[in-house]
Amino acid sequence: MTNPTYDTALKLLARRDHFRAELADKLRTRGHSEDDVEAVLDRLADLGLLDDERLASRFAELRAVDRGWGPRRLELELRKRGVDRHLAERAARLDDGLHRRALETAVRRVAAHARDGWWRLSERRGRLISSVIGRGFDADEAVAAVSRLATDLESSTDEDHDQLGDPGHLS
Numbered sequence: 234m235t236n237p238t239y240d241t242a243l244k245l246l247a248r249r250d251h252f253r254a255e256l257a258d259k260l261r262t263r264g265h266s267e268d269d270v271e272a273v274l275d276r277l278a279d280l281g282l283l284d285d286e287r288l289a290s291r292f293a294e295l296r297a298v299d300r301g302w303g304p305r306r307l308e309l310e311l312r313k314r315g316v317d318r319h320l321a322e323r324a325a326r327l328d329d330g331l332h333r334r335a336l337e338t339a340v341r342r343v344a345a346h347a348r349d350g351w352w353r354l355s356e357r358r359g360r361l362i363s364s365v366i367g368r369g370f371d372a373d374e375a376v377a378a379v380s381r382l383a384t385d386l387e388s389s390t391d392e393d394h395d396q397l398g399d400p401g402h403l404s
Contacts, residue, residue: 238269242277250288253278254315289316289324297331301339304332306369339368340378352383 238260245251245259253274260270277283289311296302296310304325311321327335343364344351351357358379365375 236269236273238265238273239276241265242273243282246277246282250291251283252285252288252311252314252316253283256283258315285316285320286324289320293324293327294331297327297335298338301335301337301342301368303327303335303339303365303369303371306367309369336365336370336374336378339365339370340382343368344382352386358383 241263242256242260245256251259256277257270257274260273261267265273274283292311292314293307296307302310304327307327308321308325311324312318316324340361343361347357347361351361361379362372362375365379366372370378
């Protein structure tokens with residue numbers, strides 16, 4: 234005999250992984266009883282099909298690298314999805330390499346939407362810094378990362394102008 238709650242849960246998991254709280258909400262919304270939902274969630278966890286710890290780690294890594302989310306944003310998003318506070322904190326603690334990659338992605342993504350020459354105006358630099366902070370990074374690291382990029386861009390712009398103004402430079 235089939236269990237409608239279990240069948241629905243499997244269909245939802247076939248589409249994408251879910252955190253336990255997310256799956257429980259979806260099952261309840263579809264009219265499944267609390268007892269059935271809890272029993273099915275426990276069964277799925279026992280089978281390894283529902284694992285908040287594994288999913289939280291993968292979620293944090295992917296969002297950090299692909300979207301440039303920092304620790305605060307990651308923890309907030311995990312908590313929104315119903316992940317336990319301690320697990321969310323643990324998953325959002327990025328190792329140094331992952332943290333560095335996430336910050337680079339964040340700066341690159343916000344800079345891609347900035348006006349040309351943003352690095353020359355402190356107000357525009359400030360906007361980029363605010364955007365990086367909004368992605369979940371500390372203010373000090375956001376300032377340092379945006380300043381590094383601004384310095385690199387200013388240097389490359391100066392080099393371009395130097396080459397164009399060099400009488401020995403042939404175009």
